[in-house]
Amino acid sequence: MFFQKEIETMPRKELEALQLAKLKETVAYCYNKVPFYHQKLTEAGVGDGSRIRQLSDVQYIPFTTKEDFRNNYPFGLNAAPMKDIVRIHASSGTTGKPTVGVYTKKDIDVWSDCVARVAVAGGVTDEDIIQISFGYGLFTGALGLHFGLEKIGATVIPASSGNTEKQMMMFRDFGVTGLVATPSYALYLSEAVKEAGYPLSDYSLRLGILGSEPCTPEMRAQIEANLGIYVSDNYGMTELGGPGVSGDCPERDGMHFAEDHFLPEIIDSATGERLREGGKGELVVTTLSRQGMPVLRYRTKDITSITYEPCPCGRTHARMSKTAGRTDDMMIIKGVNVFPTQIESVLVGMPYIGPHYQIVLRRVNFRDTLEIRVELADAELLERYQELQELQRSMHDRLKSVLGLEAKVTLVQPKTLERFQGKAKRILDLRNEPQA
Amino acid sequence: MFFQKEIETMPRKELEALQLAKLKETVAYCYNKVPFYHQKLTEAGVGDGSRIRQLSDVQYIPFTTKEDFRNNYPFGLNAAPMKDIVRIHASSGTTGKPTVGVYTKKDIDVWSDCVARVAVAGGVTDEDIIQISFGYGLFTGALGLHFGLEKIGATVIPASSGNTEKQMMMFRDFGVTGLVATPSYALYLSEAVKEAGYPLSDYSLRLGILGSEPCTPEMRAQIEANLGIYVSDNYGMTELGGPGVSGDCPERDGMHFAEDHFLPEIIDSATGERLREGGKGELVVTTLSRQGMPVLRYRTKDITSITYEPCPCGRTHARMSKTAGRTDDMMIIKGVNVFPTQIESVLVGMPYIGPHYQIVLRRVNFRDTLEIRVELADAELLERYQELQELQRSMHDRLKSVLGLEAKVTLVQPKTLERFQGKAKRILDLRNEPQA
Structure with missing residues (x-):
């Protein structure tokens, strides 16, 4: 079950060569198109990145932080002219101003591919009828999943969030086979389904693609038992373009990054030093394909670890473990920051x-x-x-x-x-x- | 300002020949694919429509009503297998069950074309930054406009409805040039903009594409004055696939149907008889291109009139006047039925x-x-x-x-x-x- 098998199972050597080429491209692109990066890269002595020789050289590139997004609000980090931007998304920022993400047509296309990979790895096919119960709008979750699932050819029901009775009615009446939601809303819905008292045979539900907030193994088990479904988890954030950064494979032993589009690292959040493989620290991600808003070494503030071990599923892309908290005091409530x-x-x-x-x-x-x-x-x-x-x-x-x-x-x-x-x-x- | 000039300005003779061919196709398609229509067409003696000789023969086809949608809830009017359905939309029905619309990939494509025509006729170009302040989700308005505007290449901000402060902040911060909303929400926002006290020069707004509820000339004038924009109106409904059925041209003297995709008639709602051109009565529409859910002679319950007079804008497609009430007691409140x-x-x-x-x-x-x-x-x-x-x-x-x-x-x-x-x-x- 792959959406883009050749890429998802690419030998690591090839994958890393691809990453290195795209990293150099991305650094040059940022240097040439974004004054903020031009200055930072110049100050750090990295320049246009032409001297980057290996992937670990990424450590010489300065970090990008949430504060950089705030200071460059709204469009200071844009690399493409507004004429080429076809979408703007946003999420709550640390102050009254939102964190903004802009997308070219190609960005939407790559994003949809990444989401489609996560969905197919979670079992979605073109015969599925998927109810998206994320809140539609500026939030990247709903439209991100929407475009990815339409790309697979699944039937999408843009249910948006809230209105539990209607959500359950659609489950039954429309023969819904899959649910997209935050883990907490999925759990809530699953309890409501239990209380509603219809037998599970009245439902055609078979899978859940959950995301946008951490899902504990206990929550997952509860949702799976209540609805009789198989649940997979995925990860992303507005600063990196939304969901699709990483997602569960059928092994569910770590979420595979879309490593051809994202270069992940783990750092010690106090010193900024890169950790060895398996070390637990702050996730830092560099985008490798974004045109509208490329991001160099974004400090996600999420605590996790990464493994490059081969996975029995056949995917060669690195896996991150479930996030184990954050380095700041941001709360994620019903998927909202x-x-x-x-x-x-x-x-x-x-x-x-x-x-x-x-x-x-x-x-x-x-x-x-x-x-x-x-x-x-x-x-x-x-x-x-x-x-x-x-x-x-x-x-x-x-x-x-x-x-x-x-x-x-x-x-x-x-x-x-x-x-x-x-x-x-x-x-x-x-x-x-x-x-x- | 045309999106598909050749079609929008097609000589009426050609257009009507196209409509006749598509009407015959649609009747045969309904007859063969939808048991409900098979029975109705058989009972009416129309059969598969092969004896239809001229457009006015449409009068021999039985009407479809809101009740037919209810009685065939959810998928009894589907003509395509669920595997080919990529989207389900819904709006409030007369009872607890919603009115459902299903779409194939081609339906979404045609729908986006129809919306793009309305938007381009209203002045939108690929350089515009459009804030969609319709509520995103099952409602056809938001995603309908979203896909149509992305097709034009405009920058879309999926703002969804509510949160006036944030809406206004985005107007200013993102350099928004166009607003998509219901007339009543646009009027509310325009008053809020006035009260917020920033000079209009802080805004880049220049146009509004309003729809999903009737817009009186007074409302339009007020919105235009408050925001310093040009407003155009459009018309559609879930049963017919959503917005894009008809829309204002720069003359704003009646909304042009997308007549290559919709065949409109006006009937006396008491007798069901067709009225002469210009007569005021109930609008009845037959879809000519829909695959997922074709609809024969849908009684919209909206009171209006149609003119086939040439329009100075160059479009040859028939125009409907603004709706003058309804034949039932449905209320439209903030765009919600x-x-x-x-x-x-x-x-x-x-x-x-x-x-x-x-x-x-x-x-x-x-x-x-x-x-x-x-x-x-x-x-x-x-x-x-x-x-x-x-x-x-x-x-x-x-x-x-x-x-x-x-x-x-x-x-x-x-x-x-x-x-x-x-x-x-x-x-x-x-x-x-x-x-x-």
Whole structure:
């Protein structure tokens, strides 16, 4: 089950020769087309990359960070003229400004290939009817999977997220064979299917292609049992163009990179040094094919390890283990990136409230919930219920507007939240706690 | 400004010869591939259509109605095997079941052509940066425009709907030149842009391609003035494959059908008789190119008229005037089809409430709002506020789940809503009332 067998099983020597050629091309392209990279590469003495002799020379190239994306918002990292750009995607950034990705026609084509590989490796064929329950829009997940699955020739149902009853109705009525969703939404849906009480024989579901947030083995097992399906996982992010960077093969023992399009490394996130094979550290990725927005050594902040060992599935491309946390305080809630700074930006300047707040994450019915506990400035205020209700609603609406997420706002009495010496502990992540 | 000039300006004689050939093909295709049509065509004596001699013979073909879609839910009207279907779209039906449309690869291609014609006629070029603020997902509007605009080579921003602040931020930051939205959302956004206070010179907006609900000349003028843009209108519906059925040319004196793909007629909705050119009645459309779901003489329930007069723009395809209401009680709210039966299906069986309710539509800040006034069964109940709050929330959530729309639920005292002899007047449409 391969989408592009020749490439996916290419001997490593050939693959690495291809990577080296594309790395040199990419460095020259960045040097010539993106002033930001021109300056960085010049300062680092790498120049247009013509002196790069081996893949490990990538270590002399400076890193690109989330901050570089922010500082170059929106189009400072573009390498192609806007006339050649056919799509713009975006995800939440660390501040109010989103992280932007731009695509040429060829970028969309390569992206669709990468996604198609992941989907075919997960068992999708042109006879499948796939319901995409990612939220459609600026988010790369939904349209990324959509184009990849249409490329395979599968039937795509652009269900988007939410509306559980309708999702389940379509499962049954449309003979849906595959689900694309975040692991947490898939788990939630699988519980809803169980509760709805129809026998599994009323469903034709046989596989799930999950992604955009980490999926634990326990979640996977639960989803598979509830729906009677086979689940595979995949990995990607807006900065690298979206999903399709890596994905499970039938062995499910590490996700294969699309190494002809991405060059991965693992570094010590403190020193920036490259680690030996198998070492656990921060994933760094260089894009090898992107025209619209090539990225050199992007620090993903995801902690993982890489193996180049041959895989029984026949694929020769390197595998990454499931991510084991992040180096920053970004939260992924229902597949949406959320930074505490975004929440703070909403609260600042609101009337009646003090400077103290706490972010509480829970998993209720297998679904992420986000609660913001905000302290009132004055004890007597709780009396003024109606005004407060209005306040609560206003905070809720503005949070939703900024985050693109539903958040419950709870008002609590002054001085009831814990105070901290030094850095405040604002995040209480209870998602892996047993449910009450 | 044509996307397919040769077809769009084809002499009528040739066009009608093409339509006749395609009509005969379509009838034979339906007769051979769809048992529902086989039976209907046999009963009507039309058979496989081989005796059709002229376009007006279409009158001997039986109508297809919304009820036929419902009775054949989900795939009874499919003419192509599921293996050839690459996409499924859906919109709200009259009951809990959606109206389904299925597409082959060629259907998507033809659809994209039709949308591209509308967009190019509205002024879009490959240099435009277009923000699509339709809700992405099962709704045909967003993905229909998306594929059509990518075909032109424009830069597409899949913004989806909602999150006004972010919409405006993207307008400014991304140099957006065109907006795709419903007229009511465009009007709302245009007011928000005015209020935000940035000078129009901070924006690069120059055009709007609006659709999926009727746009009055007053709305259009207001949107154009607020944003300093040129607005064109277009028409379509899920049953006919989505947007692209007809659209404004630069004359904006009627929307040109894509007559090589659609055969339009106007009938007296009471008698079913065809009207003479220019007569006002119900629009009936036969698809001439669809493979996945061909439709014979679909009764759209939209009231309009058609002219075949030559248009100064050079297009030879017939034009329809703006729709002047509908023959049923379907409401279009923010581009979403809503039937009173859907609302009733949510209310039935809820505790505490009586059988009386009223649907109130308003336009607040140029945005459609939907309020459901529900009468309580018992006067003392209003005391039990918290329980009622829970009830209200539950109704709201279930309505949102069924309609895909935010609806405010108001509880009012028993016996305060008007009673009716005969058919109850449940809809109070105040959208065209002056705002308080």
